Amino acid sequence: MRALTWQGLTDVAVTEVPDPVLQDPTDAVVRVTSTAICGSDLHLYNVLGAYMTQGDVLGHEFMGIVEQVGSGVQNLAVGDRVVVPFNISCGHCWMCSRGLFAxxxxxxxxxxxxxASLFGFSSLYGAVPGGQAEMVRVPHADFGPVKVDHGLADERVLYLSDILPTAWQGVEYAAVPDGGTLAVMGLGPVGQLAVRVAKHKGLRVIGVDLVPERLEAARRHGAEIVDLTEMKDVGQAVRDVTDGRGADGVLDAVGMEAHGSPVLGAAVSVAKRLPGPIARKAIETAGVDRLAALHGSIDAVRRGGTVSISGVYGGMADPMPMMELFDKGVQLRMGQCHVRRWTDELNALVSQEADVLDLEGLATHRVSLDEAPEMYKTFNDKADGCLKVVMTP
Structure with a gap:
């Protein structure tokens, strides 16, 4: 079958790989109908190459039709239409029983x-072949996959795999009181959905970015805008419109590759080009992230407020403003999304007749899998107004 494979830093290619087969009784094989490029995929494209092996199949946002099921899978049948969460969880261990599926x-x-292991996300998370492919083996299919209505457009339900529950969890973790203010740092796909989720929940939303198309998309969905090309001090900009206090909650939807951190950015650029074993050692002992978005979030939140972190970070030696965090009494919540914790509620929401979160309007580029290498570059460069790429194998 054809699949998108990692070949090196900023180098991906569609190649022929073996067809997936059932390995365990709780496996299924899914024929992919739609798959997307996530901002987290760009970390593998750029920074985390030290944990990749040439030929690894990429992608963790996908959906499709069940082609085969193992003998231990009673909840699915051949022909079912499913969305597959990006994290692979069993549903019954100590962590899963507490909703900590990631x-x-x-x-x-x-x-x-x-x-937990993740689809298509390096040796750090199990080196499980991903979903930017014609077919995928899905472990723990007796729990993970979410059955969806055959009558809904793929783009209405595809994002249940990752970015919609990630945005939902990020807003929940921000703990904004009813009618309060949420600032969203970064208006990529997760940030855009966080804006829509927060507005759906009745919150005031301030969106922060520097890409014109992303700012306009957030404005169309009800966010007030802070344009970083015009206002460098994001904390002051947020305080200016919140009675001098700051936002009740701030959601960092950016992560490790934020703009505005030239010194740390230079360190990251050097580390990612080191030979694999040396790069891994450097990341695991002295690795740093670009921290402009996180530090800006800490500055922008009010005293006693919450910073919710959905953007991925990987540094082990990141400098943090501990005096400010302690003095302001800031609460931090973060982590990989516990996708299955939210999917029942979200599936019901997106299955309504009305597309209340405008999910079908999120993707800016809809292409075939063959165009994936070009689209990775376009998305990485924020070129051509690219916000979200959906691919058909």
């Missing part, structure tokens, strides 16, 4: 010191 102890990568 920390599943059955698929946890103890040798790497990381949480």
């Amino acid at each position: 920390q599943c102890e059955t698929t946890q990568n103890v040798d790497q010191g990381t949480g």
Whole structure:
């Protein structure tokens, strides 16, 4: 079958790989009908190449039709239409029983010191072949896949795999009181959905970015805008419109590759080009992230408020403003999304007749899988107004 594979830093290609087969009784094989490029995929394209092997199949946002099921899968049948959460969880271990599906102890990568395995996301998270492919083997299919209505457009339900529950969890973690103010740092796909989710929940939303098309998209969905090309001090900009206090909650939807951190950015650029074993050692002992979005979030939140972090960070030696955090009494919540914790509620929401979150209007580029290498570059460069790419194998 054809799949998008990692070949090196900023180098991906569609190649022929073996067809997936059932390996365990709780496996299924899904024929992919739609798959998307996520901002987290760009971390593998750029920074985390040290954890990739040439030929790894990429992608963790996908949906499709069940082609085969193992003998231990009673909840699915051939022909079912499913969305597959990006984290692989068993549904019954100690962590899963507490709704912490991204920390599943059955698929946890103890040798790497990381949480549950993820589709298409490097040796850090199990090196499980991903969903930017014609077919995918889905472990723990007796729990993970979410059945969806055959009558809904793919783009109405595809984002249940990752970015919609990630945005939903990010807003929930921000703990904004009813009628309060949420600032969203970064208006990529997760940030855009966070704006829509927060407005759906009745919150006031301030969106922060520097890409004109992304600012305009957030404005269309009800956000007040802070344009970083005009206002460099994001904390002051947010305080100016919140009676001098700051936002009740701030959602960092950017992560490790934020703009505005030239010194740390230079360190990241050097580290990612080191030979694999040396790069891994550097990341795991002295790795730093670009921190402009996170530090801006801490500045912009009010005293006693909450910073919710959905953007991925990977540094082990990041400098943090601990005096400010302590003095302001800031609460921090973060982590990989516990997708299945939210999917029942979200599936019901997106299955309504009205597309209340305008999910079908999120993608700016709809292409074939063959165009994936070009689209990775376009998305990475924020070129051509690219906000979200959906691909058909």
